[in-house]
Amino acid sequence: MxxxxxxxxxxxxxxxxxxxxxxxxxxxxxxxPLPSVKAxxxxxxxxxxxxxxxxxxxxxxGKPIFVLKKTADMKADDRDIIxxxxxFHVSIGLCTHLGCIPAYVADExxxxxxCHGGEFDASGHEIFGPPPSPLEVPPFKVxxxxxxxxxxxxxYEKMLAAxxxx
Amino acid sequence: xxxxxxxxxxxxWMDQRLAVNTLKKVMQTEYWIPKDINFLxxxxxxxxxxxxxxxxxxxxxxxxxxxxxxxxxxxxxYTIMTEVGYGWLWRxxxxxxxxxxxxxxxIHMFTGxxxxxxxxxRELIWLSGMLLFVTFSAEAFSGYMLPWGQMSYWAGMxxxxxxxxxxxxxxxxxxxxxxxxxxxxAFLTRFFMLHVLLLPLAIIGLIVLHFGTxxxxxxxxxxxxxxxxxxxxxxxxxxxxxxxxxIPFSPVFLSKDIFVMGVYFILFFYLTFYHFQFAMDPVNxxxxxxxxxxxxxxxxxYFLWSYEILRPFSKDLGxxxxxxxxxxxxxxxxxxxxxxxxxxxxRGLFHIWFWIMLIDMLVLTFxxxxxxxxxWNTIGLVAALTFFALWIALPIITKSEKKL
Numbered sequence: 001m002x003x004x005x006x007x008x009x010x011x012x013x014x015x016x017x018x019x020x021x022x023x024x025x026x027x028x029x030x031x032x033p034l035p036s037v038k039a040x041x042x043x044x045x046x047x048x049x050x051x052x053x054x055x056x057x058x059x060x061x062g063k064p065i066f067v068l069k070k071t072a073d074m075k076a077d078d079r080d081i082i083x084x085x086x087x088f089h090v091s092i093g094l095c096t097h098l099g100c101i102p103a104y105v106a107d108e109x110x111x112x113x114x115c116h117g118g119e120f121d122a123s124g125h126e127i128f129g130p131p132p133s134p135l136e137v138p139p140f141k142v143x144x145x146x147x148x149x150x151x152x153x154x155x156y157e158k159m160l161a162a163x164x165x166x
Numbered sequence: 167x168x169x170x171x172x173x174x175x176x177x178x179w180m181d182q183r184l185a186v187n188t189l190k191k192v193m194q195t196e197y198w199i200p201k202d203i204n205f206l207x208x209x210x211x212x213x214x215x216x217x218x219x220x221x222x223x224x225x226x227x228x229x230x231x232x233x234x235x236x237x238x239x240x241x242x243x244y245t246i247m248t249e250v251g252y253g254w255l256w257r258x259x260x261x262x263x264x265x266x267x268x269x270x271x272x273i274h275m276f277t278g279x280x281x282x283x284x285x286x287x288r289e290l291i292w293l294s295g296m297l298l299f300v301t302f303s304a305e306a307f308s309g310y311m312l313p314w315g316q317m318s319y320w321a322g323m324x325x326x327x328x329x330x331x332x333x334x335x336x337x338x339x340x341x342x343x344x345x346x347x348x349x350x351x352a353f354l355t356r357f358f359m360l361h362v363l364l365l366p367l368a369i370i371g372l373i374v375l376h377f378g379t380x381x382x383x384x385x386x387x388x389x390x391x392x393x394x395x396x397x398x399x400x401x402x403x404x405x406x407x408x409x410x411x412x413i414p415f416s417p418v419f420l421s422k423d424i425f426v427m428g429v430y431f432i433l434f435f436y437l438t439f440y441h442f443q444f445a446m447d448p449v450n451x452x453x454x455x456x457x458x459x460x461x462x463x464x465x466x467x468y469f470l471w472s473y474e475i476l477r478p479f480s481k482d483l484g485x486x487x488x489x490x491x492x493x494x495x496x497x498x499x500x501x502x503x504x505x506x507x508x509x510x511x512x513r514g515l516f517h518i519w520f521w522i523m524l525i526d527m528l529v530l531t532f533x534x535x536x537x538x539x540x541x542w543n544t545i546g547l548v549a550a551l552t553f554f555a556l557w558i559a560l561p562i563i564t565k566s567e568k569k570l
């Protein structure tokens with residue numbers, strides 16, 4: 001520090017930098033999803049009346065959720081959710097390529113995406129086209145005949161630990 | 167307090183306080199433009215005029231538009247289109263101008279490429295111009311969200327998903343950009359803010375910078391000739407207007423610009439009144455629905471070429487290709503290794519490079535609109551690969567170019 005002017009310059013610059021960083025943090029936080037948006041993130045689905053191989057689309061956090069009850073002869077999968085004695089495929093219904101909604105073709109047991117031609121099997125695994133990963137399983141908790149979406153139950157934690165969803 | 171004499175006219179009064187005469191000289195009557203130019207040199211002022219029109223029509227739309235997911239669609243399609251006196255006019259002008267501004271930007275860009283107007287002191291003109299292209303793209307995208315129709319919603323979904331970075335799976339970043347898990351109210355209001363305030367401010371600032379970067383290297387000319395502007399200006403001021411190689415920006419050059427603008431505005435208003443549909447996607451007249459994807463999602467025509475570069479590759483490779491395509495034009499002044507500032511017609515291999523690049527971008531544009539199947543896929547892939555091959559070839563062919 002050779003002179004008082006240098007000191008003043010560095011002091012001013014330092015305070016300005018700290019204030020600027022603080023302002024940047026405030027700006028970043030202002031762009032974050034609001035607490036009310038985050039709190040509204042739970043949906044309860046009663047699956048007791050579900051028909052096998054008929055796709056139900058529920059809404060959770062604004063996203064479509066595929067709920068598909070598997071028939072006895074459909075292939076079982078590690079990602080199936082077991083409710084009572086039934087197996088369900090539950091996933092976020094957005095193609096993992098760029099987020100379009102695939103349609104379920106019941107005859108072929110396939111999800112097909114119209115946007116870029118991606119296909120998934122009835123367990124949500126990618127089998128054709130550009131999707132790089134399987135349909136994602138949302139956080140869930142089985143509660144009797146109901147599935148609570150948005151809450152991470154023990155079955156979901158197990159899937160997560162096994163790397164079966166993100 | 168400085169000393170002020172009594173002024174004898176309004177002009178003198180203003181000049182004493184604001185140096186308006188000096189300002190007029192610097193900005194207009196003694197800002198020299200080469201004579202050896204053609205109508206393509208008018209595109210800059212055509213763009214400035216179109217931006218002015220976007221601003222004015224936007225101000226009127228802003229008076230009735232409501233940035234709210236429950237109100238936005240009706241405020242545009244009901245209130246503005248049917249209730250507001252001449253509201254339809256502002257909307258159609260705004261939509262047509264948003265489309266045409268990109269047509270003129272592309273013409274302006276390719277004129278610069280053809281005549282080498284990005285070299286030897288003109289690099290900053292090119293860079294500031296490309297930054298304008300990027301901000302105009304963001305402006306167009308954010309504006310496209312506002313009517314909150316199906317295309318708005320799903321374009322918003324797909325484009326923000328690009329920020330997940332493919333296998334990086336940065337969904338936190340995507341949700342941060344949206345302010346929600348999916349495009350919702352927070353998304354609409356923040357893109358509204360970007361569209362009506364932050365991005366227009368950035369555009370205005372960049373336009374000032376773009377004009378500023380022109381000042382010292384001056385506008386290029388048809389031969390890429392180096393002109394002694396001071397000598398030519400002296401000749402002009404001495405009355406030897408014919409012998410001089412330059413003309414003043416205003417009123418001489420500007421009057422020619424205004425003629426070209428006149429022709430342009432005939433097209434502009436023809437489209438506004440008779441063919442406005444081309445700028446209005448019918449799918450966007452369905453309100454946004456997060457549980458129903460439209461059968462085909464495609465961007466407006468001016469983004470099709472880069473969209474087509476994204477499409478034929480796997481997800482990660484496509485994203486990388488798309489990212490490179492967005493910024494590669496910025497590098498043009500540094501990838502062109504030739505010392506020549508000359509029209510492409512006199513630059514040998516570069517001449518071929520120029521026309522292949524132009525045709526390739528047109529092919530990409532057409533393929534982007536066609537469904538991704540069969541032969542279209544193959545043509546799209548070849549065109550996308552050609553795009554990158556051209557950029558790799560550019561430094562090589564320009565390095566071997568003979569000095570003129």
